[in-house]
Structure formats: structure tokens, C-alpha cells
Amino acid sequence: MKVQLIDVMASDLNVVRSAKVSTEGAASLVTESNDKLINYLMRERHASPFEHNVFTFYIEAPIFVAREFMRHRMASYNEESGRYKVLDTRFYYPDNAGRPLKQIGKTGDYKFVDGGELREETLALMDEAYGIAENNYKTMIDMGVAKEVARMVLPVGTYSSWYVTINARSLMNFLSLRTAPNAQWEIRRIAELMEPHFEIHMPATYAAWVEYGRQSV
Ligand SMILES: Cc1cc2nc3c(=O)[nH]c(=O)nc-3n(C[C@H](O)[C@H](O)[C@H](O)COP(=O)(O)OP(=O)(O)OC[C@H]3O[C@@H](n4cnc5c(N)ncnc54)[C@H](O)[C@@H]3O)c2cc1C
Secondary structure: OEEEEEEEEOOHHHHHHHHHHHHHOOHHHOOOOOHHHHHHHHHHOOOHHHHHOEEEEEEEEEHHHHHHHOOOOOOEEEEOOOOOOOOOOOEOOOOOOOOOOEEEEEOOEEEEEOOHHHHHHHHHHHHHHHHHHHHHHHHHHHHOOOHHHHHHHOOOOEEEEEEEEEEHHHHHHHHHHHOOOOOOHHHHHHHHHHHHHHHHHOHHHHHHHHHOOOOOO
């Protein structure tokens, strides 16, 4: 899986500027950031000044991660199309030793435990299913079946790619939910790759967000 920062318009100064326009008007004259003000905004959940900061990421991950990701509506998306291009038949395998495979407990209170003894057979079963899907997809493409029809056999483990543009307020919401222990392992990895970009570009905002519990604001 891959996360790449494509573009960014974000800084602590942007937060301070947009907050100060309400009290000072001449916002463009503000040239210094103000960690105390940022802390105050975070603590009091005066969240709109964080919205004037925007990150664009390019992401490669399986379709099931894309489905979870795009539930975050406060963002803009463009995803590769299975109607307009022949999809790369690249499939995701839970082959990382740190990825738990067993689920125990009941709805709303699941725990995921190692299950390493199941990995080899799980991967083999996936490989078999992916192989059939890939073969039938390519056969249909070669037969001249429309791409939008042939893709119907591809599973949610197929890789996709997308652009997402998200403001810092929505990014905090995303990171809060998707780095939490109850988020699916794969989207947590994506969120963990995104988080350092937030910290680098908005260090005081990031520190305040951590200080106040990594919550949505
Ligand atoms: C662990 C976990 C399990 C999940 N399981 C499921 C599941 O089983 N099924 C499922 O369908 N989804 C599931 N979700 C998705 C979840 O319900 C949210 O859709 C997703 O996390 C996006 O969060 P959000 O709405 O806060 O983000 P955004 O859509 O980016 O919205 C940001 C904020 O804007 C406001 N907002 C946005 N839209 C509305 C609206 N229509 N009305 C009022 N306020 C709005 C809210 O304050 C919201 O927090 C799961 C999420 C997590 C983290």
C-alpha cells in the first residue's frame, strides 16, 4: 500500500490568520504563528480556522480500504476507473506477520488475535480465488466484453488508486477514527502513513491535537 503527498497548502500560520480575522480584521498583517491561540482553538473546539489548510494525497490500497476511506465525506476524491481503463490485476494479501487473522468475541466487541498458524492456508486460498478472478477478467477483456462488465468478477482485494484532498479539520477526524485500535488493520496503516505529513506541515496544530486526545474537533 502506498501514500504520497501530492500537494499541500497548510501551516499553523494559516490557522492563526483565519482565526484572527474575527478579532482583528486585518488578517493579512498577521505574520507570526501563535501556539497559545492554536491550543485555545483546539481546546474550545473552535474548529473552522483549521479548515483553511488542505492536503492532497495519492493512495494505492485495495478496494475494501477505498470503501472505508470514502465514507469520509468531508473530502474530495478521484479514483481510477474500471469503466475507462483495464484494471491492473494486483491483489492484496494479508501476508504481514503483524496482521492478525483471527477474530474472537461478539458484534461490537471483537478482538483480533494472531492466528499465524492460519496464514499459509489463508494466503493459498486467496491466491486461488484471485487467480480465477484474474483469469476470467482477462479472458472477458480479450473477448471484447466491456470493461465495466468484465470488472464485475474482481474482488475487493484488488488494488485501486485515488486522489483525496482533505482539509486539516477533516483530516483530524479521519486520523482520530482510522488510527484507533478498532479500525481495520489496513486502513490504520494508510492513516499512519498520512499522519506524519500533518505533523510536518502543521506542528503546533498537530501537538495541540495530540494534547487534547487526538479527537475530532
Ligand atoms: C471502526 C469503524 C467501524 C465502522 N463501521 C461501519 C459500518 O459497519 N458500516 C458503515 O456504514 N460505516 C461504518 N463506519 C463508517 C462511519 O460510520 C463513518 O461513516 C466514517 O467513519 C466517516 O466518519 P464521519 O462521518 O465522521 O466523516 P465525514 O463524512 O468526513 O464527516 C465529517 C463530519 O461531518 C459531519 N457530517 C458529515 N455528514 C453528515 C450528515 N449527513 N449529517 C450530519 N453530520 C454530518 C459529522 O460531524 C462528521 O463527523 C465505520 C467507521 C469506523 C471508524
